[in-house]
Amino acid sequence: MKNILAKAVAALVILASSVYANAxxxxxxxxxxxxxxxxxxxxxxxxxxxxxxxxxxxxxxxxxxxxxxxxxxxxxxxxxxxxxxxxxxxxxxxxxxxxxxxxxxxxxxxxxxxxxxxxxxxxxxxxxxxxxxxxxxxxxxxxxxxxxxxxxxxxxxxxxxxxxxxxxxxxxxxxxxxxxxxxxxxxxxxGSNVTQVSAPSTILMFALVLMGMATVRRR
Structure with a gap:
């Protein structure tokens, strides 16, 4: 479970970065x-x-x-x-x-x-x-x-x-x-400043939730 959460968080952070780098x-x-x-x-x-x-x-x-x-x-x-x-x-x-x-x-x-x-x-x-x-x-x-x-x-x-x-x-x-x-x-x-302002913050918030779940799981 811990490995799955870690991979999910990493994928979401990469996705957020790619959205910010929109053409x-x-x-x-x-x-x-x-x-x-x-x-x-x-x-x-x-x-x-x-x-x-x-x-x-x-x-x-x-x-x-x-x-x-x-x-x-x-x-x-x-x-x-x-x-x-x-x-x-x-x-x-x-x-x-x-x-x-x-x-x-x-x-x-x-x-x-x-x-x-x-x-x-x-x-x-x-x-x-x-x-x-x-x-x-x-x-x-x-x-x-x-x-x-x-x-x-x-x-x-x-x-x-x-x-x-x-x-x-x-x-x-x-x-x-x-x-x-x-x-x-x-x-x-x-492009991210015009068309996709909210998407990165939404993705990062979801990543933070997953990290929180991982912390609770470890405890």
Whole structure:
């Protein structure tokens, strides 16, 4: 009986900890919630940069496609992919402003497409030929509480944008879109602070009751 109670208490404490570590809630422009795609591989592997193009399966001609993904180590990354098959040539200048995270992959590798650190974040300049893409993955976020502002400057060859969200089966839904390019504000907050405040305390109270029962049993 004592061993069973001890194991039950340990399991409940672990469960309580996992609830507190609930994934962050990410919103776009202060209202639209977005969910990440679980890719079970590295960010670069999923980007699948071949023939001077991204090959994630979400590319769209003459558009920006953006989405969050969780890699095989549960790291969060933001994909931003411009252009696609049968698209026009294009160029884009934009800033990713914020004090958390960094660009971890660029299409095209090397100095072809400059990515420069600035006082407010990162400045990006892309130029791509017809039928190809340029893009990046932004990751290495510290903690669950952070914000980014994506501010677009000059661009050509881009007719619109789509920001995707994913359900538990990996099915994509467009949650934010527009013609041309609109600035996007992204905010991440700890999920446990928003949706699951009471659950950890309930579990821990139950664990304390079990520990009390174990103490009485020993006496």
């Amino acid at each position: 962050s809630i990410i919103t776009l422009n202060g209202s639209q919630e977005v969910n990440a795609l679980k890719i079970n591989e590295s960010f670069e592997s999923f980007y699948n940069f071949t023939n001077w193009s991204a090959n994630t399966g979400f590319e769209k001609a003459n558009e920006l496609v953006a989405f969050f993904a969780l890699d095989d180590m549960d790291n969060l990354g933001l994909y931003m992919i411009f252009g696609g098959p049968s698209g026009q040539a294009g160029n884009i200048v934009f800033d990713i402003n914020g004090n958390n995270g960094e660009v971890v992959f660029v299409d095209d590798p090397g100095d072809r497409d400059p990515v420069v650190s600035t006082a407010t974040g990162t400045n990006v300049k892309f130029t791509y030929v017809a039928g190809k893409t340029d893009g990046l993955v932004f990751s290495n976020f510290l903690g669950d509480f952070w914000g980014l502002d994506i501010v677009f400057g000059s661009f050509s060859g881009i007719d619109g944008y789509s920001f995707l969200s994913f359900d538990g089966n990996g099915q994509a839904t467009t949650v934010l879109s527009g013609t041309g390019l609109d600035d996007i504000s992204i905010l991440s907050v700890p």
